[in-house]
Amino acid sequence: YGPHISMFSLSLFFFFFAGPYSLSFLFTGVSRPKADIASFQATGFINDQPFFHYDSKSRTAEPLGPWKQVDGMVNWENESQLKQARQDIFMETLEDVMGYYRDRVAGNHTFKGTFGCEIRNDSYCGAFWKYAYDGRDYIKFNTEIPAWIPLQPEAVNTKVKWETEGSAQVSKDYLENECPERLRSYLQYSRPFLDRQDPPSVSITSRVTLGLIRTLTCVADNFYPEPISMYWTQADSVVETESWGEGPLSENGTYQSWVAVKIPSLDRGPYSCHVQHSSLAQPLTVTWNKSQ
Template identity: 70%
Template sequence: MKTMVPVLLSLLLLLSPTVPRETQDGPYTLSYLYTGVSRPAEGLPGFQATGFLNDQPFFHYDSESGKAEPLGPWKQVEGMEDWEKESKLQKARGDFFMENLKDIMYYYKDRGNHTFQGKFGCELRNNTYCKAFWRYAYDRRDYIKFNTEIPAWIPLQKVALNTKVKWEKEGSVQAAKNYLEDECPQILQRYLQYSKNYLDRQDPPSVSITSHVGPRNKRTLRCLAYNFYPQPISLYWTRASNVVENELWGDAALSANGTYQSWVSVKISSQDTGPFSCHVQHSSLAQPLTVPWNERREVRAEDAAESQDQ
């Protein structure tokens, strides 16, 4: 059985064209997430791979279809990747990945249903390599990771020492370091000439406020921000210009359309009319947005923007 790294690198060297013009700013990341299941449910793939540019999934592959296919806006991009060759590359990666899952199950002397996940990638800032990572998990527990500075595979479970010894005997250490620090950044540079504008975009949030009265005569005010990008956002409530401690909040979640949504809520007495306002700060906004709560109607960001402009 061949090691993963030489297989990946030989195929990447074969498929990667010359790197085009320089990229700037960032940071930008290219990463891959692999998942293998020893006993997949009927009709589900045993192996899946997803590629990400920053936080955006740009292609997906699974062992059932045998095809690497672009996702989201990358479906309309021409020339960024030869998807037929990428499908062959992902098949080679998947075959090796599943062989390693069998090896680990053998080390544990277990034939049950198990999962193996791997994630690796690199980061650029101002066209310069910043950092990289390569790590694996077995049944959702950290299993082994690569340290580029030593360089070496670092076992995170006792049995992972078997994997470390095997991979390092087969010469994967230098190959992994070369891939993470040289090949991966070159591929990312190439992808960025097709993707930088999309990754750098600033989509302002839409905001809505809802309320409902629950047990013990308590009213919940909920402020929802959605359709915004990039991810960082600040949401908080005030009562008569005084900040109200948040009761509940939701971390920014990536939506199917490639934007984020987040929310924050507070509980007040149903007799308390405030005034209450939700404040939103995001990099796309020239100034923070203040959205007042109106008990008689749901408030939208468009309404608040009009009132602020007047």
């Protein structure tokens, strides 16, 4: 999946970029999908960034976001064939699980699998693998034992079948060896997207309801990475927040967050919104008063 680099170069590479970094996948299977929905979908993530998508309609794994411009990281033809094989196994498992619940006849059912690994300082430091059926946790993998742990009585059937087929050791090897190695390979191409620092643009909106209460909302847009701190002050005293929120990762690979306070509509302020983010050398402050 990429050019060969020496162990010295790899060690130096991670000395300066310790992480943590993660590689994870989300598989979703639907027993009776609507006409516009694929019965099987798979998405890969490096950290919080989706870097490829596959579905049963296109039967093709395709890069997403900035990875569309990256050459050499993934052999997409091979990845498509791999996901086609994974699709067949995954959908067979969904059929098995529906049988354990005696759900084969009625209704539409969903099976989701999430798995991945994390490295820090070039060393494996954790992994997970779990499945859910119709929104309820179904079975998860324990790398220490190693074994599949049923989370529903019906999942005992899956545990017995998978472990009889040798899945426990194969899954452990994948999570602790193959997954971290693949992540290291991907990071040669992906670090510019993952280590970047996009500063937030900050704005304030004011809205009066029923002529009595004014809501001041401070919005931070287009920042990366995700962690951010936002709060309001008046006369150097922190004001209790009425509400706050965070948006999902946008199509351009950045985040949005907001924090709001409610004040009397006749209050002239000033009120200040403070934003702290790793991209900022010092906290950013934006002030509102009645004249604005």
